[in-house]
Amino acid sequence: MTATRVLVLNSGSSSVKYQLLDMRDGARLAQGLVERIGEETSRLKHTPLTGGGGESREQNRPIADHEEALKAVAGELAHDGLGLDSPELAAIGHRVVHGGKFFTQPTVIDDAVLKEVERLIPVAPLHNPANLTGIRTAMALRPDLPQVAVFDTAFHTTMPESASRYAIDVKTADEHRIRRYGFHGTSHAYVSRRTAELLGKEPEEVNVIVLHLGNGASASAVRGGVCVETSMGLTPLEGLVMGTRSGDVDPAVIFHLMRVGNMSADEIDVLLNKKSGLIGLCGDNDMREIRRRIDEGDQEARLAFDIYIHRLKKYIGAYYAVLGRVDAVAFTAGVGENAAPVREAAVSGLEELGLTVDGELNSVRSDEARIISPEYARVAVAVVPTDEELEIARQTYALVGDSDRRHA
Ligand code: ADP
Numbered sequence: 022m023t024a025t026r027v028l029v030l031n032s033g034s035s036s037v038k039y040q041l042l043d044m045r046d047g048a049r050l051a052q053g054l055v056e057r058i059g060e061e062t063s064r065l066k067h068t069p070l071t072g073g074g075g076e077s078r079e080q081n082r083p084i085a086d087h088e089e090a091l092k093a094v095a096g097e098l099a100h101d102g103l104g105l106d107s108p109e110l111a112a113i114g115h116r117v118v119h120g121g122k123f124f125t126q127p128t129v130i131d132d133a134v135l136k137e138v139e140r141l142i143p144v145a146p147l148h149n150p151a152n153l154t155g156i157r158t159a160m161a162l163r164p165d166l167p168q169v170a171v172f173d174t175a176f177h178t179t180m181p182e183s184a185s186r187y188a189i190d191v192k193t194a195d196e197h198r199i200r201r202y203g204f205h206g207t208s209h210a211y212v213s214r215r216t217a218e219l220l221g222k223e224p225e226e227v228n229v230i231v232l233h234l235g236n237g238a239s240a241s242a243v244r245g246g247v248c249v250e251t252s253m254g255l256t257p258l259e260g261l262v263m264g265t266r267s268g269d270v271d272p273a274v275i276f277h278l279m280r281v282g283n284m285s286a287d288e289i290d291v292l293l294n295k296k297s298g299l300i301g302l303c304g305d306n307d308m309r310e311i312r313r314r315i316d317e318g319d320q321e322a323r324l325a326f327d328i329y330i331h332r333l334k335k336y337i338g339a340y341y342a343v344l345g346r347v348d349a350v351a352f353t354a355g356v357g358e359n360a361a362p363v364r365e366a367a368v369s370g371l372e373e374l375g376l377t378v379d380g381e382l383n384s385v386r387s388d389e390a391r392i393i394s395p396e397y398a399r400v401a402v403a404v405v406p407t408d409e410e411l412e413i414a415r416q417t418y419a420l421v422g423d424s425d426r427r428h429a
Pocket residue numbers: 234235236237264306307308309354355356359360
């Protein structure tokens with residue numbers, strides 16, 4: 022039997038998101054989420070998607086750790102006839118946030134890979150330990166199965182040094198591995214490729230600015246399918262205004278807060294990552310709520326929106342300059358896919374650059390990738406729903422591919 026299924030795991034510190042896909046056609050067979058692992062109120066929500074989909078099932082009981090979580094997931098999948106022991110399972114693909122400079126490609130996980138991901142913990146203290154726990158647990162459950170790490174940073178490793186280096190003392194930077202890595206790479210890779218497809222071109226033929234606007238947000242400049250610049254840096258804090266992250270600030274804000282505000286490094290970390298961005302500006306980080314408040318005349322929400330758009334526009338202009346020629350600007354993720362006013366405001370006034378949206382096309386609600394600029398526009402503006410799980414599954418499957426041999 023040919024093994025064509027890939028299980029995609031995205032392990033957080035207290036959660037595991039998963040999808041099982043069939044790579045013959047990319048169909049989703051099941052998906053789910055385990056959250057609040059280690060707490061009394063853990064929850065597993067599993068949705069079977071075969072045969073038109075079934076009712077979601079929930080387990081509301083304490084789930085002590087990732088091992089118990091994955092065993093519970095395996096149980097739910099087995100209930101649908103999709104168990105992890107099935108010979109049809111080709112591989113498990115793991116989202117790994119930080120691959121540093123070293124991992125430029127999806128990689129089959131072995132001890133050396135685990136060691137390297139562990140070595141990167143100082144630059145990704147929140148994410149890499151959780152990703153590692155997920156990998157180790159899955160490996161213990163199916164030691165014979167190929168497990169592949171797909172890195173959020175990999176797509177950005179093609180950035181030239183002029184973009185990836187900070188202008189700080191080289192020795193200090195190298196000693197502490199300080200450079201711009203970029204994140205959301207799986208999404209930027211998928212969306213830039215899909216945008217080329219939408220234009221009826223090969224990725225090599227087009228230059229695209231991708232705006233991934235979710236709760237976390239990042240922009241990238243992709244020249245001929247190759248990433249040449251992205252807005253997140255050493256960590257996901259740099260760049261655009263996000264749901265709860267500040268994005269760019271003068272670095273002096275940090276030592277000013279230490280010296281004058283008597284705040285510790287950890288306190289400032291929390292301030293800039295969790296209490297800034299839209300939530301810091303107006304108390305809400307959900308764009309729907311912010312738009313509702315603006316419609317009611319709320320000035321605080323209006324200013325938060327304006328700051329968000331101002332930054333976005335600056336990045337569009339900067340990446341236009343980096344690329345020289347732009348064929349498309351693609352909006353993706355929760356805000357980018359759904360918030361028409363954000364898309365409209367982000368390109369308004371940029372007609373001279375060939376950028377504009379058609380009001381009617383922009384307001385259409387759809388889950389499909391689509392172009393929202395008028396036909397005459399020099400630059401296509403597109404909405405391209407991202408699909409990180411499909412991209413992880415594809416990259417995983419491309420690597421371990423035809424596994425007939427293993428099951429022969
Ligand atoms: P992440 O994966 O980073 O958590 P998502 O890509 O799912 O984020 O985006 C979540 C955000 O998308 C929400 O915080 C909200 O601001 C925004 N969002 C979701 N749906 C809509 C909508 N219909 N209109 C406007 N914004 C939306």
